[in-house]
Amino acid sequence: xxxxxEPHASKPVLSLSYSVTNFRTLMDRALTMFAILLSLAxxxxxxxxxxxxxxxxxxxxxxxxxxxxTPGAGMEGGGIGNALLGTLVVVAIASLLSLxxxxxxxxxxxxxxxxxxxxxxxxxxxxxxxxxxxxxAGVFAYAAVVVTLGSFSALAGxxxxxxxxxxxxxxxxxxxxxxxxxxxxxxxxxMGATRTQMVLRVVVPTALPGILTGVMLAxxxxxxxxxxxxxxxxxxxxxxxxxxxxxxASLAVLxxxxxxxxxxxxxxxxxxxxLVLVSLVLVLNVIAQVVIKRPTEQ
Amino acid sequence: MxxxxxxxxxxxxxxxxxxxxxxxxxxKKSEAAAEAKPASSATVQAAVxxxxxxxxxxxxxxxxxxxxxxREFSGKxxxxxxxxxxxxxxxxxxxxxxxxxxxxxxxxxMTDDELKQAQGNVIxxxxxxGHIVLAYNLEGVKDLKLSREAYAGIFLGDxxxxxxPKIAKANxxxxxxxxxxTPVNRSDGxxxxxxxxxxxxxxxxxxxxxxxxxxxVNFPAKNAVGGAKNDGATALIQRxxxxxxxxxxxxxxxxxxxxxxxxxxxxxxxxxxxKAATQSLAGIELPPDMRAWAPDPAxxxxxxxxxxxxxxxxxxxxxxxxxxxxxxLLKWCLSDGQNLSExxxxxxxxxxxxxxxxxAVDSIE
Numbered sequence: 001x002x003x004x005x006e007p008h009a010s011k012p013v014l015s016l017s018y019s020v021t022n023f024r025t026l027m028d029r030a031l032t033m034f035a036i037l038l039s040l041a042x043x044x045x046x047x048x049x050x051x052x053x054x055x056x057x058x059x060x061x062x063x064x065x066x067x068x069x070t071p072g073a074g075m076e077g078g079g080i081g082n083a084l085l086g087t088l089v090v091v092a093i094a095s096l097l098s099l100x101x102x103x104x105x106x107x108x109x110x111x112x113x114x115x116x117x118x119x120x121x122x123x124x125x126x127x128x129x130x131x132x133x134x135x136x137a138g139v140f141a142y143a144a145v146v147v148t149l150g151s152f153s154a155l156a157g158x159x160x161x162x163x164x165x166x167x168x169x170x171x172x173x174x175x176x177x178x179x180x181x182x183x184x185x186x187x188x189x190x191m192g193a194t195r196t197q198m199v200l201r202v203v204v205p206t207a208l209p210g211i212l213t214g215v216m217l218a219x220x221x222x223x224x225x226x227x228x229x230x231x232x233x234x235x236x237x238x239x240x241x242x243x244x245x246x247x248x249a250s251l252a253v254l255x256x257x258x259x260x261x262x263x264x265x266x267x268x269x270x271x272x273x274x275l276v277l278v279s280l281v282l283v284l285n286v287i288a289q290v291v292i293k294r295p296t297e298q
Numbered sequence: 299m300x301x302x303x304x305x306x307x308x309x310x311x312x313x314x315x316x317x318x319x320x321x322x323x324x325x326k327k328s329e330a331a332a333e334a335k336p337a338s339s340a341t342v343q344a345a346v347x348x349x350x351x352x353x354x355x356x357x358x359x360x361x362x363x364x365x366x367x368x369r370e371f372s373g374k375x376x377x378x379x380x381x382x383x384x385x386x387x388x389x390x391x392x393x394x395x396x397x398x399x400x401x402x403x404x405x406x407x408m409t410d411d412e413l414k415q416a417q418g419n420v421i422x423x424x425x426x427x428g429h430i431v432l433a434y435n436l437e438g439v440k441d442l443k444l445s446r447e448a449y450a451g452i453f454l455g456d457x458x459x460x461x462x463p464k465i466a467k468a469n470x471x472x473x474x475x476x477x478x479x480t481p482v483n484r485s486d487g488x489x490x491x492x493x494x495x496x497x498x499x500x501x502x503x504x505x506x507x508x509x510x511x512x513x514x515v516n517f518p519a520k521n522a523v524g525g526a527k528n529d530g531a532t533a534l535i536q537r538x539x540x541x542x543x544x545x546x547x548x549x550x551x552x553x554x555x556x557x558x559x560x561x562x563x564x565x566x567x568x569x570x571x572x573k574a575a576t577q578s579l580a581g582i583e584l585p586p587d588m589r590a591w592a593p594d595p596a597x598x599x600x601x602x603x604x605x606x607x608x609x610x611x612x613x614x615x616x617x618x619x620x621x622x623x624x625x626x627l628l629k630w631c632l633s634d635g636q637n638l639s640e641x642x643x644x645x646x647x648x649x650x651x652x653x654x655x656x657x658a659v660d661s662i663e
Contacts, residue, residue: 071369072362072365072366072367072368072369072370073361073362073363073365073366073642074362074366074638074641074642075366075369146398147396147398150397150398151353151398152353152355152393152398152399230383230385231385231389234353234355234381234383234385235381235383236381237365237368237369237381237382238379238381246351247353247381247383253383257361257383257384259529260527260528260529260530261362261529262362262528262529262532262546262548262549262551262552262553262643263362263552264552
């Protein structure tokens with residue numbers, strides 16, 4: 001190509017016909033193969049984990065797994081119903097706390113105080129928080145909720161998860177809001193919309209797929225966390241009955257408890273719980289993918 | 299351009315619906331559970347309105363037997379619910395002292411310092427016991443006998459080969475290979491390590507003045523390897539030929555890993571059977587504060603490495619109904635509960651000990 005563009009290239013170096021033996025073609029093929037191989041290698045752990053989960057945990061998947069309480073040591077049967085419900089409860093509490101906070105701060109960062117001192121500080125703090133070890137979120141919730149209220153509780157677990165979710169929700173939502181074309185905003189303002197109307201009617205709806213992706217990713221991350229739940233939500237062998245000030249079960253803590261058990265049935269339940277948890281996370285991720293793809297397809 | 303906002307709006311409403319559905323499903327489920335529970339229990343106990351919930355946390359070693367006990371007890375007494383989470387003895391003591399739980403559990407009882415913090419409002423109750431075994435991985439060798447010299451020497455790094463004369467002497471007729479011994483220890487801080495090193499300190503001067511007793515110590519053997527938790531150590535022994543490690547009995551029993559017969563104080567080689575471990579407990583005198591250790595129990599048939607594990611209860615509960623619930627629960631654990639211990643590979647308390655502890659439970663108010 002370079003020779004073509006040079007004005008005084010006299011000898012015809014490149015032919016236009018396709019040749020397999022051409023160095024560039026070979027190189028292209030080799031690199032493509034290499035890239036495919038590396039991609040497969042990167043996917044290998046995921047598929048290997050999924051395979052093991054299905055082989056070890058799949059056998060126990062049945063309606064009773066979801067409808068029954070966790071069994072004690074040396075008992076047969078039982079399920080993970082209380083843990084699955086508990087995980088949903090904790091994640092719901094965490095969402096209630098983190099989504100409004102994360103989304104509103106994202107709108108502020110993207111639309112109102114973009115370059116203000118406060119925005120710079122908040123953005124920086126958010127980035128630091130995303131890299132924070134999850135156990136510290138648990139320590140925070142322990143000090144803020146467990147010590148204050150005097151007992152381990154679902155609420156404390158929700159607060160710990162919320163701390164983990166806020167930065168992810170905020171930063172991804174900000175990016176999504178910033179990606180909204182400024183022409184659309186100007187059009188809205190030009191048609192007489194107020195700033196608030198523009199944000200609520202134009203910017204947020206346009207950015208919603210991106211925002212939801214961030215929410216799903218934050219949810220998926222929070223669901224798999226054990227450390228922050230272990231000394232906040234603790235665990236419960238009973239169903240969640242609406243009392244958020246009592247300890248609650250969760251899939252992650254169940255896996256932690258049962259995976260190291262000497263009793264084979266409990267270890268099997270831990271495998272099944274892992275499969276359920278990974279499936280939940282996978283579904284959330286797939287939803288996030290679908291949501292972000294949809295507008296571009298149409 | 300005019301179309302663009304409307305397209306994502308559809309995607310958006312779909313997603314919102316999904317999220318709502320998700321949230322709704324959660325709510326509905328919990329409602330269903332909330333409705334189902336009182337209905338089913340109402341038939342059992344019409345008179346009692348609110349079940350009393352007891353929350354406990356602490357030691358991980360007795361967690362399986364506790365979870366089983368509490369479930370069986372609640373099954374018979376639906377008006378009392380008991381919840382237990384293993385968090386480790388240290389965290390269990392802290393949560394109990396901070397009044398975050400109704401009872402605690404500890405493999406190491408409580409230190410004098412911790413007792414002081416409780417300001418007299420604590421009672422230590424040994425409710426079950428366990429023993430530590432030396433599991434090994436040596437092909438073709440069954441019922442390996444280890445003298446005190448031999449197993450202390452292995453963990454000290456002085457006995458390096460399986461055919462060492464110190465091992466061979468106790469195992470006449472057994473063909474021991476000229477193979478390196480790989481001692482397996484716990485990589486995490488652990489009550490199991492504490493009890494094991496306490497025992498080694500009691501039987502070996504060199505160990506006492508060297509690594510000493512602790513939840514995690516420096517294991518002197520150069521080729522020693524560490525596994526996390528009991529299951530990690532067990533797995534390590536299973537896949538390392540020529541290894542020997544200390545684990546809780548239940549892990550050896552459920553994984554069918556061969557265990558060594560250990561020489562006791564009386565000079566006899568004792569297999570780690572539950573009966574032998576009960577013998578060891580019978581020889582321990584319980585002091586008034588119930589903090590009894592037996593680093594090297596006497597008795598002809600006593601297995602040498604045993605330990606109690608304690609439940610920490612309050613002497614006086616603010617809530618009368620909680621005090622009653624705790625008393626009923628502990629009484630049940632000390633009587634009917636003991637019959638379950640054996641099937642879970644824990645040591646049933648000798649009946650004399652059970653009745654002493656039971657008397658102490660009566661003093662809870």
